[in-house]
Amino acid sequence: MALPMPYYGSTMPFDADTEYKVVQREQVANPAPLGLFAFGLTTALLQGANTAITDPETTEFWVFAYAFAYGGLAQLLAGMWEYKRQNTFGATAFSSFGAFWIGFAIHGTLVANGLYVASAGAAQITLSLWGIFTFILMVATLELNFALFSLFITLSTLFFLLVAGLTTPNPWTKIAGWWGLMVAAIAWYIAAADVINEQYKRTVLPVGRWSVGTPLAKGLKAALSKVPLLGKACVAGMDREDALSGYTKKAEDLERPGTPHDYRATRLHNNHSLYQGAWDGEAVRYEQEARGLGSAVGPY
Known part of the structure; x- marks a missing residue:
């Protein structure tokens, strides 16, 4: 016409x-599934060590490698592509957590090789700040969907559980580990929903779209x-x-x-x-x- x-x-x-x-x-393709899969897999690898499902001594470099390449670099790239899509929320979240995993990989590698002595106090402050940052992002999810809200509220809680684990390792470290596996599962579910729903052109995996932020x-x-x-x-x-x-x-x-x-x-x-x-x-x-x-x- x-x-x-x-x-x-x-x-x-x-x-x-x-x-x-x-x-x-x-428009570029939807980068969110890449970012969510990368975040979920790396989180699962790390928290698997905290739950003692895997041996921390033998898996730490495996975790660091994936934290840098997949959880870090791939997620950072997803954030950059979200900028292209003019998605401020996705760009901020993926870029930030991609940088988080890159920083974690560098820090862990330095400590594991004896080049740096880790500070529990500094780690507690860092994790607490990330918990607050994640909570702020959670507020934005009130205008998106329930699945994403669940991811960010549980992730924010995970950071504070990890802080507690640094103070009292038993039992908080293991609790944080199992909680982190749940966070990873939620991230993978949302990523799977994005990929599958887009391919089928219909809702196969619901994410609970809502808009409670505006009324609030x-x-x-x-x-x-x-x-x-x-x-x-x-x-x-x-x-x-x-x-x-x-x-x-x-x-x-x-x-x-x-x-x-x-x-x-x-x-x-x-x-x-x-x-x-x-x-x-x-x-x-x-x-x-x-x-x-x-x-x-x-x-x-």
């Missing part, structure tokens, strides 16, 4: 179907509005930032009932995406939303 659309003061034909195909070609945020805002002075000032600041960032307008567009296919395509064309590489992927997002599909890690 060709539509005459204004472009820099002129009129030119615009075909919605062509625009969609161009956007699709610009609205509830928090409503509660703040009842607090005199400071609370109302916070709400006013939130409204102002929403307006400046365009979040308010975007929410109105997405919540508009019966938004036609051509409306999204026209809005995409008006953003000149066809002539700037179509990096925003709005058309792809729309098609994925319409079919109820998309990456478990987001955004589509």
